[in-house]
Amino acid sequence: MQEQFLLYEVLSPDQRIIVDAVKKHCSSVMDFNPRFSFFTLHGSTHIENLVTIANNLIDGGIKLQENEAFYLYLSICLHDIGMTIPLKDLETKSIFKGLELISDPTYAENFIRENHHDLIDEYVASNFSFLASLDIAPSTIAIVKEICRAHRRVNLGDLSGHEKNVGALLRLIDELDIGPSRAPISTLNAKYKEMDSTSCWHWFKHNITQDWQLHHNMRYVTRNNKKSIEFIVVVSPPQESSIPYWLKQCIRPLQKVLEDEKVSSIIDERWNTKITIHYGSQMSKKNYLGDDWNEIEQIALSSGKKTILLIDDESRKMEDLFLPLMENYHIMYSVNAKDAFTKLAATQIDLAIVDMQIGSGDLWSAQETQNCKTTGVNICNKILTDHPTTQIGVLTGTRHEVEGLSFDKLAFFCKKPIQPSHFEKRVNDVLR
Numbered sequence: 436m437q438e439q440f441l442l443y444e445v446l447s448p449d450q451r452i453i454v455d456a457v458k459k460h461c462s463s464v465m466d467f468n469p470r471f472s473f474f475t476l477h478g479s480t481h482i483e484n485l486v487t488i489a490n491n492l493i494d495g496g497i498k499l500q501e502n503e504a505f506y507l508y509l510s511i512c513l514h515d516i517g518m519t520i521p522l523k524d525l526e527t528k529s530i531f532k533g534l535e536l537i538s539d540p541t542y543a544e545n546f547i548r549e550n551h552h553d554l555i556d557e558y559v560a561s562n563f564s565f566l567a568s569l570d571i572a573p574s575t576i577a578i579v580k581e582i583c584r585a586h587r588r589v590n591l592g593d594l595s596g597h598e599k600n601v602g603a604l605l606r607l608i609d610e611l612d613i614g615p616s617r618a619p620i621s622t623l624n625a626k627y628k629e630m631d632s633t634s635c636w637h638w639f640k641h642n643i644t645q646d647w648q649l650h651h652n653m654r655y656v657t658r659n660n661k662k663s664i665e666f667i668v669v670v671s672p673p674q675e676s677s678i679p680y681w682l683k684q685c686i687r688p689l690q691k692v693l694e695d696e697k698v699s700s701i702i703d704e705r706w707n708t709k710i711t712i713h714y715g716s717q718m719s720k721k722n723y724l725g726d727d728w729n730e731i732e733q734i735a736l737s738s739g740k741k742t743i744l745l746i747d748d749e750s751r752k753m754e755d756l757f758l759p760l761m762e763n764y765h766i767m768y769s770v771n772a773k774d775a776f777t778k779l780a781a782t783q784i785d786l787a788i789v790d791m792q793i794g795s796g797d798l799w800s801a802q803e804t805q806n807c808k809t810t811g812v813n814i815c816n817k818i819l820t821d822h823p824t825t826q827i828g829v830l831t832g833t834r835h836e837v838e839g840l841s842f843d844k845l846a847f848f849c850k851k852p853i854q855p856s857h858f859e860k861r862v863n864d865v866l867r
Contacts, residue, residue: 441490445504453569454508458482460565461512475617475637477515484612485511491647492608495655496662496708506575506601510582514605516558591697603701607710610692611666613685614646627731632738639735643722644685645669645715652715662708669715671722673729676754676768677736678719680761686712737765741866742783744768746775746814747790747830759859764866771796772814779818784825786846786866789814791831812839819844826865830858 443451465478489507493499499507559566559576566576578597585591585602586609594602618638627635647653652667666689670681689712693699703709723729742765747753750768757766767784769775773796778784791811795804804810815827819841827844831837832851842848846865849858 441493442486442499442504442508445493445499445501446508447501447505449570450501450505450508453571454505454512456569457509457566458512461516465515475641476619480616481515481612482512484614484616485608488608488611488647489604491649491653492604492664492708494649495664497604497664497702497706503597503601506579506582506597507604509571509575509579510586510601510605511608513558513579514583514586514609516583591701600701600705603698606692606696607698607702610689611647613641613644613668615642615644616646617641623731624727627734630734632734635731636735636738639731640681640684643670643672643681645671652718663711664708665711665713667713667715667718669718671720673721673723673732675721677732677761678716678721679758680736682714682716682719683762686714733765733767736761737782740765741785742767743862743866744775744778744784744787745830746772746787746793746811748793749790756853756855756858759855760862764862770794771798772810773798775814776817776821779822779825784822786826786828786862787814787818787822788828788830788862789818791829791833791835791837808833808835809839812837815840815845828861828865 443454446454462479462482465481486508489511559580563576581594581598582602582605585594585598586605589602591599591603591606618641620642623630623635623638623642627638630638645652647666649655652669654665654667656663656665668682668685668689670678670685672678672681693710693712699710740763743757743760744767745753745757746769748770750770760766767778767782769778771794775787776798779787789811791809792807793810793814794807795810795813799810799813801807804813811829811831811833815829816839818825818827826846828846829840829848830851830853831849847861849861
């Protein structure tokens with residue numbers, strides 16, 4: 436039996452006819468839905484990806500019964516269909532759950548994006564004749580609706596039977612679709628300057644994350660008659676320093692689904708197979724593809740975050756100090772004064788953290804900086820004059836007395852070395 440047909444092969448001939456028709460219908464509706472210009476793909480590509488992931492799970496030891504496979508396949512096709520429900524077809528209270536309508540259309544569409552799992556009823560009500568024409572029993576529709584709703588947010592512990600078990604499987608499969616095909620690189624490369632930073636973040640994350648490949652970043656393991664499927668997340672961003680950040684961003688939602696939402700224990704209890712997620716730190720490598728690719732990452736990293744600019748010629752040695760901050764802030768680096776002011780002119784910097792002894796990049800002469808001893812003071816004073824909305828913190832290892840600095844205008848003044856927890860608190864106190 437070929438791996439790519441494992442889920443399909445479990446189905447009866449009649450069930451295959453049904454899923455073929457539903458898959459064709461949903462793919463067509465989702466592929467040509469204009470609602471979200473820069474949202475990652477949710478049509479035929481996503482459906483095919485989920486079927487492939489389901490096949491991998493079956494190949495690794497999750498043996499589905501015929502009805503389980505049927506419910507899963509239908510739910511894979513239908514789980515995102517709520518995104519296509521026209522706003523005009525819904526009453527205000529239906530969309531906003533009793534909240535008053537907000538005039539901003541972006542809010543309405545974002546709400547549906549976040550709550551499409553609850554709109555499956557609207558789709559079924561509008562398409563019942565189509566579903567009935569395929570001889571899908573109302574009892575089957577009821578089960579599939581609950582499984583679709585369970586693919587996000589619904590407490591699986593409140594469900595039972597197929598709704599709980601297949602719902603957990605769908606939630607995992609959906610979360611595992613993190614590879615590049617969800618966000619075509621041709622579109623990202625051509626349109627990234629038009630994208631908002633949040634969309635850019637999602638598209639970029641998909642493009643730097645490797646697809647699941649058996650014997651590479653996916654393994655089937657049996658220990659003491661216990662089956663386990665291991666997924667190893669591997670990323671390839673343009674900066675080596677951002678690898679830990681992107682690994683965490685990919686792994687965190689998977690761990691949340693498996694552990695916090697109990698999907699791992701539900702799957703293990705039903706199919707006696709353990710699902711585990713691992714950091715591919717050693718497999719993840721820097722993949723610099725030019726200035727545009729680096730710019731895309733910078734836009735992605737700035738998504739909804741305040742920006743910190745570290746101005747220090749030894750910034751790369753301080754990555755461990757700044758890594759905890761990358762969760763909540765966008766971190767940029769400059770190794771000299773000239774580069775720092777280029778970045779200050781190009782983007783909004785919320786906090787500049789300045790070392791006192793640093794090269795000027797020919798912005799000032801050696802005499803003007805006393806052979807780099809006062810470059811940091813010059814930087815701080817120029818920021819105060821040219822960029823008054825940017826707060827300034829000093830982090831320095833200099834042993835010299837610092838003169839000419841307006842200490843009362845600094846957010847903080849810290850000496851190296853400094854405890855990461857203490858430094859994180861100082862930054863949070865300034866920016867939060």
